[in-house]
Amino acid sequence: MEIIPDSLEWQACYKLLVGCVVPRPIAFVSTRSADGVRNLAAFSFFNGVCPKPFILSVAPMFRADGRKKDTLRNIEETGQFVVNVVDDPLVQRMNLTAPEFPPEVDEFEISGLTPIPSRAVRPPRVAESPIQMECERVQILQFGDGPGGGFLVLGRVVCVHVRDELWAGDRIDGARWTPVGRMAGDEYTRATDRFRLRRPPLPDTYR
Protein backbone atom coordinates (compact mmCIF):
# COMPACT_ATOMS: atom_id res chain seq x y z
CA MET A 1 0.00 0.00 0.00
CA GLU A 2 1.55 3.28 -1.14
CA ILE A 3 0.14 6.61 0.04
CA ILE A 4 1.01 10.12 -1.12
CA PRO A 5 0.08 12.45 1.77
CA ASP A 6 -0.18 15.45 -0.57
CA SER A 7 -3.11 13.73 -2.30
CA LEU A 8 -5.13 13.37 0.93
CA GLU A 9 -7.30 15.67 3.04
CA TRP A 10 -5.79 16.68 6.38
CA GLN A 11 -8.08 14.38 8.37
CA ALA A 12 -6.86 11.34 6.43
CA CYS A 13 -3.24 12.46 6.91
CA TYR A 14 -3.89 12.82 10.64
CA LYS A 15 -5.32 9.32 10.88
CA LEU A 16 -2.28 7.99 9.00
CA LEU A 17 0.23 9.90 11.14
CA VAL A 18 -1.22 8.76 14.48
CA GLY A 19 -1.32 5.17 13.19
CA CYS A 20 2.31 5.21 12.02
CA VAL A 21 4.05 6.92 14.93
CA VAL A 22 3.33 4.82 18.03
CA PRO A 23 3.56 4.59 21.01
CA ARG A 24 3.77 8.34 21.64
CA PRO A 25 4.68 9.81 25.05
CA ILE A 26 2.12 12.21 26.53
CA ALA A 27 2.76 15.79 27.64
CA PHE A 28 -0.01 16.98 29.93
CA VAL A 29 0.74 20.69 29.67
CA SER A 30 -0.22 23.28 32.25
CA THR A 31 -0.11 26.96 31.29
CA ARG A 32 -1.48 30.28 32.47
CA SER A 33 -2.79 33.08 30.28
CA ALA A 34 -1.50 36.64 30.64
CA ASP A 35 -4.77 37.26 32.55
CA GLY A 36 -4.01 34.42 34.98
CA VAL A 37 -6.47 31.79 33.71
CA ARG A 38 -5.04 28.29 34.15
CA ASN A 39 -5.16 25.71 31.36
CA LEU A 40 -4.46 21.98 31.16
CA ALA A 41 -4.30 19.99 27.92
CA ALA A 42 -2.66 16.77 26.71
CA PHE A 43 -0.43 16.45 23.62
CA SER A 44 1.22 13.38 22.11
CA PHE A 45 3.32 15.02 19.39
CA PHE A 46 5.86 15.41 22.14
CA ASN A 47 9.40 14.22 22.85
CA GLY A 48 12.83 15.10 24.14
CA VAL A 49 15.25 16.82 21.78
CA CYS A 50 18.53 16.78 23.69
CA PRO A 51 19.73 16.77 27.31
CA LYS A 52 22.22 19.71 27.44
CA PRO A 53 20.61 22.14 26.88
CA PHE A 54 17.64 20.14 28.22
CA ILE A 55 15.12 20.67 25.43
CA LEU A 56 11.62 19.26 24.92
CA SER A 57 9.33 19.67 21.90
CA VAL A 58 5.52 19.81 22.02
CA ALA A 59 3.46 20.28 18.88
CA PRO A 60 -0.05 21.74 19.30
CA MET A 61 -1.98 21.52 16.03
CA PHE A 62 -4.41 24.19 14.86
CA ARG A 63 -7.92 23.46 16.12
CA ALA A 64 -10.37 22.06 13.57
CA ASP A 65 -11.96 25.55 13.41
CA GLY A 66 -8.57 27.00 12.40
CA ARG A 67 -7.93 28.77 15.69
CA LYS A 68 -4.92 28.37 17.96
CA LYS A 69 -5.29 26.19 21.04
CA ASP A 70 -5.27 27.89 24.44
CA THR A 71 -2.00 26.13 25.37
CA LEU A 72 -0.20 27.67 22.41
CA ARG A 73 -1.64 31.15 23.00
CA ASN A 74 -0.64 31.00 26.65
CA ILE A 75 2.93 29.97 25.78
CA GLU A 76 3.09 32.75 23.17
CA GLU A 77 1.85 35.25 25.78
CA THR A 78 3.92 34.16 28.77
CA GLY A 79 6.81 32.01 27.48
CA GLN A 80 6.22 29.42 30.20
CA PHE A 81 4.67 25.97 30.57
CA VAL A 82 4.91 22.80 32.64
CA VAL A 83 4.99 19.31 31.13
CA ASN A 84 3.31 16.91 33.55
CA VAL A 85 4.09 13.27 32.80
CA VAL A 86 1.12 10.86 32.64
CA ASP A 87 0.97 7.48 34.32
CA ASP A 88 -1.81 4.92 34.54
CA PRO A 89 -3.51 6.34 37.68
CA LEU A 90 -3.64 9.83 36.08
CA VAL A 91 -4.86 9.04 32.56
CA GLN A 92 -8.61 8.95 33.25
CA ARG A 93 -8.63 12.38 34.84
CA MET A 94 -6.34 13.71 32.10
CA ASN A 95 -9.02 12.66 29.62
CA LEU A 96 -11.59 14.89 31.36
CA THR A 97 -9.63 17.90 30.07
CA ALA A 98 -9.85 16.75 26.42
CA PRO A 99 -12.97 18.61 25.20
CA GLU A 100 -12.25 22.00 23.63
CA PHE A 101 -13.46 24.18 26.48
CA PRO A 102 -13.59 27.97 26.01
CA PRO A 103 -10.42 29.85 27.07
CA GLU A 104 -11.96 31.09 30.34
CA VAL A 105 -12.42 27.52 31.63
CA ASP A 106 -9.81 26.19 34.08
CA GLU A 107 -9.29 22.49 33.33
CA PHE A 108 -7.85 21.98 36.82
CA GLU A 109 -11.39 22.64 38.07
CA ILE A 110 -13.01 20.51 35.36
CA SER A 111 -10.79 17.52 36.17
CA GLY A 112 -10.49 17.96 39.93
CA LEU A 113 -6.70 17.77 39.60
CA THR A 114 -4.61 19.72 42.08
CA PRO A 115 -2.55 22.77 41.02
CA ILE A 116 0.61 23.26 43.08
CA PRO A 117 3.10 26.10 42.67
CA SER A 118 6.11 25.65 40.41
CA ARG A 119 9.59 26.72 41.45
CA ALA A 120 10.78 28.73 38.45
CA VAL A 121 7.69 29.45 36.34
CA ARG A 122 4.19 30.83 36.98
CA PRO A 123 2.00 28.00 35.60
CA PRO A 124 1.21 25.48 38.34
CA ARG A 125 2.18 21.80 38.25
CA VAL A 126 -0.27 18.90 38.49
CA ALA A 127 0.25 17.38 41.95
CA GLU A 128 -1.06 13.97 40.81
CA SER A 129 1.59 13.68 38.07
CA PRO A 130 4.68 11.63 39.07
CA ILE A 131 7.13 13.84 37.11
CA GLN A 132 6.74 17.55 36.28
CA MET A 133 9.08 19.55 34.08
CA GLU A 134 9.04 23.35 34.29
CA CYS A 135 9.83 24.89 30.89
CA GLU A 136 10.80 28.22 29.37
CA ARG A 137 9.97 28.73 25.69
CA VAL A 138 13.01 28.75 23.38
CA GLN A 139 11.38 28.94 19.97
CA ILE A 140 8.06 28.29 18.20
CA LEU A 141 7.92 27.08 14.60
CA GLN A 142 4.77 27.12 12.47
CA PHE A 143 3.82 24.62 9.75
CA GLY A 144 0.83 25.24 7.48
CA ASP A 145 -1.78 27.86 8.17
CA GLY A 146 -4.97 26.20 9.34
CA PRO A 147 -6.50 22.81 10.12
CA GLY A 148 -3.93 20.03 9.66
CA GLY A 149 -1.06 22.41 10.31
CA GLY A 150 0.42 23.27 13.64
CA PHE A 151 3.19 24.62 15.77
CA LEU A 152 6.32 23.13 17.25
CA VAL A 153 7.08 24.58 20.67
CA LEU A 154 10.65 24.10 21.85
CA GLY A 155 11.14 24.55 25.57
CA ARG A 156 14.12 24.42 27.90
CA VAL A 157 13.52 22.50 31.12
CA VAL A 158 14.63 24.62 34.06
CA CYS A 159 13.43 22.39 36.90
CA VAL A 160 12.33 18.74 37.14
CA HIS A 161 10.22 17.38 40.00
CA VAL A 162 10.26 13.61 40.50
CA ARG A 163 8.03 11.86 43.04
CA ASP A 164 10.36 10.52 45.73
CA GLU A 165 9.25 6.88 45.36
CA LEU A 166 10.43 6.86 41.71
CA TRP A 167 13.90 8.21 42.38
CA ALA A 168 16.72 5.66 42.53
CA GLY A 169 19.60 7.97 43.56
CA ASP A 170 20.82 8.91 40.08
CA ARG A 171 17.85 8.10 37.84
CA ILE A 172 14.15 7.35 37.63
CA ASP A 173 13.46 3.68 38.34
CA GLY A 174 11.18 2.52 35.54
CA ALA A 175 10.02 -0.47 37.58
CA ARG A 176 8.29 1.82 40.09
CA TRP A 177 5.69 3.37 37.82
CA THR A 178 3.51 2.69 34.78
CA PRO A 179 3.86 5.26 32.01
CA VAL A 180 1.08 5.48 29.44
CA GLY A 181 1.62 6.08 25.71
CA ARG A 182 -0.76 7.23 23.03
CA MET A 183 -1.79 5.04 20.10
CA ALA A 184 -4.20 5.82 17.21
CA GLY A 185 -7.86 6.74 17.64
CA ASP A 186 -9.12 6.28 21.20
CA GLU A 187 -6.33 3.87 22.06
CA TYR A 188 -3.62 4.13 24.70
CA THR A 189 -1.01 1.64 25.90
CA ARG A 190 0.49 1.01 29.30
CA ALA A 191 4.27 0.53 29.04
CA THR A 192 4.21 -2.80 30.87
CA ASP A 193 5.30 -5.37 28.27
CA ARG A 194 8.97 -4.55 28.61
CA PHE A 195 12.18 -6.28 27.60
CA ARG A 196 15.87 -5.45 27.56
CA LEU A 197 18.19 -5.31 24.58
CA ARG A 198 21.84 -4.56 25.14
CA ARG A 199 23.56 -2.51 22.48
CA PRO A 200 26.23 -4.79 20.96
CA PRO A 201 29.85 -3.64 21.38
CA LEU A 202 31.68 -2.17 18.38
CA PRO A 203 33.66 -5.08 16.88
CA ASP A 204 37.45 -4.76 17.29
CA THR A 205 37.97 -4.63 13.52
CA TYR A 206 36.35 -1.16 13.47
CA ARG A 207 38.33 0.34 16.33
Next chain:
Amino acid sequence: MEIIPDSLEWQACYKLLVGCVVPRPIAFVSTRSADGVRNLAAFSFFNGVCPKPFILSVAPMFRADGRKKDTLRNIEETGQFVVNVVDDPLVQRMNLTAPEFPPEVDEFEISGLTPIPSRAVRPPRVAESPIQMECERVQILQFGDGPGGGFLVLGRVVCVHVRDELWAGDRIDGARWTPVGRMAGDEYTRATDRFRLRRPPLPDTYR
Protein backbone atom coordinates in the same frame (compact mmCIF):
# COMPACT_ATOMS: atom_id res chain seq x y z
CA MET B 1 12.95 15.29 44.53
CA GLU B 2 13.77 18.53 42.71
CA ILE B 3 16.43 18.63 40.00
CA ILE B 4 17.94 21.63 38.23
CA PRO B 5 19.26 20.32 34.88
CA ASP B 6 21.69 23.25 34.56
CA SER B 7 23.51 21.95 37.64
CA LEU B 8 24.14 18.50 36.13
CA GLU B 9 26.61 17.01 33.63
CA TRP B 10 25.12 16.11 30.27
CA GLN B 11 25.19 12.37 30.98
CA ALA B 12 23.04 12.83 34.09
CA CYS B 13 20.65 15.04 32.10
CA TYR B 14 20.45 12.35 29.42
CA LYS B 15 19.60 9.68 31.98
CA LEU B 16 16.90 11.93 33.41
CA LEU B 17 15.43 12.82 30.02
CA VAL B 18 15.13 9.21 28.82
CA GLY B 19 13.57 8.24 32.15
CA CYS B 20 10.97 11.05 32.06
CA VAL B 21 9.79 10.88 28.45
CA VAL B 22 8.46 7.37 27.88
CA PRO B 23 7.41 5.39 25.90
CA ARG B 24 9.15 6.94 22.89
CA PRO B 25 8.38 5.86 19.30
CA ILE B 26 11.37 4.65 17.28
CA ALA B 27 12.54 6.03 13.94
CA PHE B 28 14.85 3.57 12.22
CA VAL B 29 16.35 6.00 9.73
CA SER B 30 17.91 5.02 6.41
CA THR B 31 20.08 7.55 4.58
CA ARG B 32 22.68 7.65 1.87
CA SER B 33 25.82 9.81 1.83
CA ALA B 34 26.66 12.03 -1.15
CA ASP B 35 29.13 9.25 -2.09
CA GLY B 36 26.38 6.64 -2.05
CA VAL B 37 27.21 4.83 1.21
CA ARG B 38 24.03 3.59 2.91
CA ASN B 39 23.41 4.13 6.61
CA LEU B 40 20.84 2.79 9.10
CA ALA B 41 20.44 4.07 12.65
CA ALA B 42 17.67 4.19 15.27
CA PHE B 43 16.46 7.32 17.09
CA SER B 44 13.85 7.71 19.79
CA PHE B 45 13.73 11.51 20.08
CA PHE B 46 11.22 11.25 17.28
CA ASN B 47 7.57 12.11 16.70
CA GLY B 48 5.01 13.57 14.35
CA VAL B 49 4.59 17.34 14.25
CA CYS B 50 1.46 17.83 12.14
CA PRO B 51 -0.40 16.05 9.32
CA LYS B 52 -0.80 18.78 6.63
CA PRO B 53 1.96 19.47 5.79
CA PHE B 54 2.90 15.95 6.93
CA ILE B 55 5.90 16.72 9.15
CA LEU B 56 8.05 14.44 11.31
CA SER B 57 10.84 15.42 13.70
CA VAL B 58 13.94 13.34 14.47
CA ALA B 59 16.63 14.55 16.85
CA PRO B 60 20.13 13.07 16.44
CA MET B 61 22.34 14.09 19.35
CA PHE B 62 26.03 14.88 18.97
CA ARG B 63 28.13 11.75 19.45
CA ALA B 64 29.96 11.41 22.77
CA ASP B 65 33.18 12.39 20.92
CA GLY B 66 31.52 15.65 19.81
CA ARG B 67 31.18 14.65 16.15
CA LYS B 68 27.98 14.58 14.11
CA LYS B 69 26.31 11.23 13.53
CA ASP B 70 26.39 9.79 10.00
CA THR B 71 22.59 10.09 9.73
CA LEU B 72 22.72 13.83 10.32
CA ARG B 73 25.64 14.38 7.92
CA ASN B 74 23.87 12.40 5.23
CA ILE B 75 20.66 14.43 5.65
CA GLU B 76 22.70 17.64 5.55
CA GLU B 77 24.42 16.45 2.36
CA THR B 78 21.42 15.03 0.50
CA GLY B 79 18.26 16.42 2.13
CA GLN B 80 16.63 12.98 2.14
CA PHE B 81 15.88 10.17 4.58
CA VAL B 82 13.45 7.34 5.20
CA VAL B 83 11.84 6.66 8.58
CA ASN B 84 11.27 2.93 8.93
CA VAL B 85 8.84 2.03 11.70
CA VAL B 86 9.94 -0.68 14.16
CA ASP B 87 7.79 -3.57 15.31
CA ASP B 88 8.54 -6.52 17.57
CA PRO B 89 9.94 -8.84 14.84
CA LEU B 90 12.33 -6.11 13.65
CA VAL B 91 13.75 -4.80 16.90
CA GLN B 92 16.51 -7.38 17.44
CA ARG B 93 18.03 -6.74 14.01
CA MET B 94 17.60 -3.00 14.47
CA ASN B 95 19.77 -3.30 17.57
CA LEU B 96 22.61 -4.78 15.48
CA THR B 97 23.02 -1.34 13.87
CA ALA B 98 23.45 0.42 17.24
CA PRO B 99 27.27 0.45 17.61
CA GLU B 100 28.95 3.59 16.26
CA PHE B 101 30.39 2.10 13.09
CA PRO B 102 32.70 4.23 10.91
CA PRO B 103 30.93 6.19 8.12
CA GLU B 104 32.04 3.75 5.38
CA VAL B 105 30.13 0.87 6.99
CA ASP B 106 26.72 -0.02 5.53
CA GLU B 107 24.46 -1.07 8.42
CA PHE B 108 22.16 -2.87 5.97
CA GLU B 109 25.04 -5.33 5.53
CA ILE B 110 25.83 -5.47 9.25
CA SER B 111 22.24 -6.28 10.17
CA GLY B 112 21.31 -8.41 7.18
CA LEU B 113 18.26 -6.21 6.60
CA THR B 114 17.03 -5.78 3.03
CA PRO B 115 17.33 -2.42 1.22
CA ILE B 116 14.56 -1.83 -1.32
CA PRO B 117 14.22 1.22 -3.58
CA SER B 118 12.15 4.17 -2.42
CA ARG B 119 9.69 5.91 -4.74
CA ALA B 120 10.58 9.58 -4.30
CA VAL B 121 13.97 9.66 -2.53
CA ARG B 122 17.36 8.00 -3.06
CA PRO B 123 17.89 6.33 0.35
CA PRO B 124 16.48 2.80 0.32
CA ARG B 125 13.71 1.56 2.62
CA VAL B 126 14.01 -1.38 5.02
CA ALA B 127 11.90 -4.17 3.50
CA GLU B 128 11.37 -5.82 6.91
CA SER B 129 9.76 -2.67 8.37
CA PRO B 130 5.93 -2.66 8.29
CA ILE B 131 5.66 1.09 7.56
CA GLN B 132 8.20 3.28 5.75
CA MET B 133 7.97 7.03 5.36
CA GLU B 134 10.04 8.76 2.66
CA CYS B 135 11.10 12.24 3.80
CA GLU B 136 12.51 15.45 2.38
CA ARG B 137 14.35 17.72 4.81
CA VAL B 138 12.51 20.95 5.65
CA GLN B 139 14.76 22.46 8.30
CA ILE B 140 17.50 21.51 10.79
CA LEU B 141 17.84 23.25 14.15
CA GLN B 142 20.90 22.97 16.39
CA PHE B 143 20.97 23.04 20.20
CA GLY B 144 24.24 23.24 22.09
CA ASP B 145 27.61 22.65 20.49
CA GLY B 146 28.96 19.29 21.59
CA PRO B 147 28.12 16.24 23.71
CA GLY B 148 24.65 16.57 25.26
CA GLY B 149 23.53 18.90 22.49
CA GLY B 150 21.99 17.89 19.24
CA PHE B 151 19.97 18.64 16.17
CA LEU B 152 16.29 18.63 15.36
CA VAL B 153 15.64 17.46 11.82
CA LEU B 154 12.22 18.38 10.43
CA GLY B 155 11.18 16.37 7.40
CA ARG B 156 8.14 16.38 5.15
CA VAL B 157 6.77 12.93 4.34
CA VAL B 158 6.32 12.60 0.59
CA CYS B 159 5.35 8.93 0.42
CA VAL B 160 4.19 6.34 2.97
CA HIS B 161 4.42 2.59 2.40
CA VAL B 162 2.20 0.40 4.58
CA ARG B 163 2.38 -3.38 4.55
CA ASP B 164 -0.87 -4.60 2.98
CA GLU B 165 -1.88 -6.75 5.99
CA LEU B 166 -1.92 -3.67 8.23
CA TRP B 167 -4.13 -1.54 6.01
CA ALA B 168 -7.82 -1.37 6.92
CA GLY B 169 -9.09 0.66 3.95
CA ASP B 170 -8.68 4.13 5.43
CA ARG B 171 -6.23 3.63 8.27
CA ILE B 172 -3.62 1.36 9.85
CA ASP B 173 -5.27 -1.32 11.98
CA GLY B 174 -3.39 -1.26 15.28
CA ALA B 175 -4.61 -4.76 16.16
CA ARG B 176 -2.58 -6.26 13.29
CA TRP B 177 0.91 -5.38 14.48
CA THR B 178 3.02 -4.87 17.59
CA PRO B 179 4.83 -1.53 17.71
CA VAL B 180 7.81 -1.22 20.04
CA GLY B 181 8.64 1.88 22.08
CA ARG B 182 11.82 2.96 23.79
CA MET B 183 12.15 3.28 27.55
CA ALA B 184 15.22 4.29 29.61
CA GLY B 185 18.55 2.45 29.61
CA ASP B 186 18.43 -0.87 27.74
CA GLU B 187 14.67 -1.11 28.08
CA TYR B 188 11.98 -1.26 25.40
CA THR B 189 8.23 -1.88 25.61
CA ARG B 190 5.85 -3.65 23.29
CA ALA B 191 2.63 -1.65 22.86
CA THR B 192 0.42 -4.58 23.84
CA ASP B 193 -1.22 -3.49 27.12
CA ARG B 194 -3.79 -1.31 25.42
CA PHE B 195 -7.05 0.28 26.50
CA ARG B 196 -9.54 2.74 25.06
CA LEU B 197 -10.59 6.09 26.47
CA ARG B 198 -13.23 8.08 24.67
CA ARG B 199 -12.83 11.83 24.72
CA PRO B 200 -15.84 13.19 26.66
CA PRO B 201 -18.20 15.46 24.69
CA LEU B 202 -18.11 19.20 25.34
CA PRO B 203 -20.94 19.86 27.86
CA ASP B 204 -23.88 21.81 26.40
CA THR B 205 -23.30 24.72 28.82
CA TYR B 206 -20.09 25.57 26.92
CA ARG B 207 -21.57 25.52 23.42
